[in-house]
Amino acid sequence: MDASSAKLQVAGFYDKPSGSIQYVVADPQTRRCAIIDPVLDFDEKSGATATKNADALLDFIRDRRLVVEWILDTHPHADHFSAAHYLSTKTGAPTAIGEKVVDVQKLWKAIYNWPDFPADGSQWSRLFADGETFSVGGIPAKVLFSPGHTLASITYVIGDAAFIHDTLFMPDSGTARADFPGGSAAQLWRSIQNILALPEETRLFVGHDYQTEGREPLWESTVAEQKSKNAHVAACRTEADFVALREARDRTLPMPRLILHALQVNMNGGRLPEPESNGRRYLKFPLDCL
Numbered sequence: 001m002d003a004s005s006a007k008l009q010v011a012g013f014y015d016k017p018s019g020s021i022q023y024v025v026a027d028p029q030t031r032r033c034a035i036i037d038p039v040l041d042f043d044e045k046s047g048a049t050a051t052k053n054a055d056a057l058l059d060f061i062r063d064r065r066l067v068v069e070w071i072l073d074t075h076p077h078a079d080h081f082s083a084a085h086y087l088s089t090k091t092g093a094p095t096a097i098g099e100k101v102v103d104v105q106k107l108w109k110a111i112y113n114w115p116d117f118p119a120d121g122s123q124w125s126r127l128f129a130d131g132e133t134f135s136v137g138g139i140p141a142k143v144l145f146s147p148g149h150t151l152a153s154i155t156y157v158i159g160d161a162a163f164i165h166d167t168l169f170m171p172d173s174g175t176a177r178a179d180f181p182g183g184s185a186a187q188l189w190r191s192i193q194n195i196l197a198l199p200e201e202t203r204l205f206v207g208h209d210y211q212t213e214g215r216e217p218l219w220e221s222t223v224a225e226q227k228s229k230n231a232h233v234a235a236c237r238t239e240a241d242f243v244a245l246r247e248a249r250d251r252t253l254p255m256p257r258l259i260l261h262a263l264q265v266n267m268n269g270g271r272l273p274e275p276e277s278n279g280r281r282y283l284k285f286p287l288d289c290l
Contacts, residue, residue, distance in 0.1 A: 006027055006028050006029040006137075006138065006139060006159075007028075007159065007160060008025055008026070008027065008136070008139050008158050008159040008160065008161050009025065009026045009027075009028050010023060010024075010025050010161055010203070010205060010220075011023065011024045011025075011026075011060060012205065012219045012220070013053065013056060013057060013060075014209070014217045014219070015039045015053055015080065016217075017080075018039065018079045018080040018208075018258075019079075019208045019209055019210045019211075019217075020037065020039055020077075020079065020080055020207065020208055021037070021205070021206065021207060021208065021209060021217075021219040022035070022036065022037055022038045022039055022053065022057060023035070023036040023037065023163060023205060024036075024057055024060055024061060024066070025136060025158060025161070025163075026064070026066050026136070026137070027136055027137025027138055027139045029137065029138055030137030030138050031064075031065060031066050031067060031137070032066070032067050032069045032136055032137030032138075033061060033066040033067065033068055033069060033136065033137075034068070034069055034070035034071070034072055034136045034158070035057055035061075035068060035070070035071045035072065035087055035093075036072045036073075036074070036156065036163050037072070037073055037074055037077070037082075037163075037165070037207060038053065038054050038057055038071065038082065038083035038084060038087055039053040039054070039080045039081070039082070039083055040053070040054060040080070040081035040082060040083035040086060040265075040270060041053055041081075042080070042081050042258070042261065042262075044257065044258060044261060047283075049081070049272065051083065051086055053083065054083035054086050054087055054090075057083075057087070058087070058090060058091075068087070068091040068092075068093040069093060069136060069137065070093060070094060070095075070096060070134070070136065071084045071087050071088055071091070071093050071094070071095045071096070072095075072096050072097070072156060072163075073095070073096070073097045073124075073266075073270075074097075074098075074146075074153060074154055074155070074156065074163060074165035074166075074207060075097070075098065075101075075104075075149065075150045075152050075153040075154065075165055075166070076097075076101060076104050076108075076150065076152060076263060076266040076267050077262055077266050078150075078180060078256045078258070078259040078262055078263060078266075079208075079256040079257075079258050079259070079262060080258060080262060081258075081261075081262055081265045081266065081270065081272075082265065082266045082269070082270035083270060084124075084269060084270040085123075085269050085270035085271045086270065088125075094125030094126055095123075095124045095125045095126070095269060095270075096124055096125060096126040096127070096128055097121075097124050097127065097128070097152065097154070097269075098127065098128050098129075098130075098143065098145065098152045098153065098154035099121065099127035099128060099129050099152075100145070100147070100151055100152040100154075101121050101124070101127065101152040101267070102119055102120060102121045102127075102152075103151040103152060103182065104150060104151050104152045104182060104267060105117070105119035105120075105121070105267045106119045107151070107181055107182055108181070108263050108264070108267050109267075111181070111263075111286055111289050112263075112264055112284055112286060113286070114284075117267075117268075123267075123268050123269030123271065124269050128143040128154060129143065129145075130143060130144065130145035130154075131143065131144075131145075136158055136159075139158060139159040140158075140159065141156060141157065141158040141159075142156075142157045143155070143156065143157075144157060144162075144191075144194055144195070145191075146164070146165070146167055146191035146194065146195065147184065147187045147188075147191060148167065148176075148178050148183060148184050148185065148186075148187035148188025148189070148190070148191045148192075149165070149166040149167065149176045149177065149178055149180070149183060149188060150166075150180060150182055150183060151182035151183075153165055153166065153167070153191070155167070155191075155194075155195060157198065157202075160199075160201070160202060160203055161202070161203040161204075161205060162195060162198060162202055162203070162204050162205070163205045163207075164195055164204050164205065164206060164207070165206075165207035166207050166208065167188065167191050167192050167195060168192055168195065168204065168206065168221075168226050168230060168233070169206050169208060169209065169210075170206060170209055170212070170218050170219070170221060171221060171225055171226055171229035171230045171231065172212045172213075172229075172231060173209065173210060173212050173231065174230060174231040174232035174233075174249075175188065175192065175230070175232040175233065175242075175246065176188065176207075176208075177246075177249070177250050177253055178246055178247075178250060179247070179250035179251075179253070180259070181290075185242065185243040185246040185247050185250070186239060186243050188242075188246065189236075189239045189242045189243065189246075190239070192233060195223070195226075196223055196226060196227055196233070198223050199223065200222065200223045200224040200227070201222060201223070201224065202222060202223045203220060203221075203222060204220070204221050204222060204223060204226060205219055205220055206219050206220075206221075232245060232246070255290055259290070260285055260286060260289075260290075261283055261285070264283060264284060265283075
């Protein structure tokens with residue numbers, strides 16, 4: 001079997017505090033891999049940061065003698081810090097995100113009042129356009145622009161698997177919220193339809209799981225399962241139905257507890273603020289902005 005026909009190997013790592021799933025995806029033939037949506041640990045009560053999650057990914061990669069080819073983020077996250085920059089310094093691998101991240105940067109640059117912040121995407125090694133292709137080892141990969149949750153969200157389709165971030169959740173959990181600055185329920189519906197147009201056997205890997213009714217965390221489904229069983233998609237025949245359902249639900253949800261902490265780090269490629277004259281780093285926290 002040649003590398004291009006190898007089935008992508010996927011390992012998910014669940015971060016309970018944020019409900020996030022991080023992925024290491026590998027081509028078993030070439031032993032090349034990518035890391036998707038890694039988490040940098042942060043305790044908002046103490047202000048402490050740590051690399052426990054990211055180091056667990058590195059241990060897994062080392063144990064399996066994999067070589068990191070990419071560090072990929074699907075979008076600037078609102079509920080955890082990205083470990084992309086940390087992992088890039090440890091592995092030398094390039095970082096990547098969707099090219100529309102510049103729109104998120106411009107929006108949040110104004111919210112944080114950072115006139116000198118470079119809102120040009122230069123914090124990543126590569127910015128992917130809609131439809132752009134790359135590979136993980138010998139396994140082909142393609143980028144789908146998937147806005148709605150954020151202005152910059154993308155889906156990575158790698159071999160027979162798609163990493164769909166905050167679009168669809170597991171079928172019993174429905175879909176992602178669309179009420180952040182720059183979000184749109186109508187755009188989210190169209191993004192979901194693009195994902196569901198993939199072959200029905202395509203494996204779908206979600207970005208979060210909130211353990212509906214206390215079940216164990218889950219993160220893998222298929223296009224066919226989502227079409228028939230997703231609590232929001234199956235209940236809505238039209239875009240208008242979905243927008244009404246999604247917006248009504250979003251009005252009941254509090255903002256993520258780390259959104260104002262996380263965006264200033266994640267719009268900077270996962271870099272923490274530079275130390276000030278006393279050697280300490282400080283987050284900027286805008287009041288009354290959401």
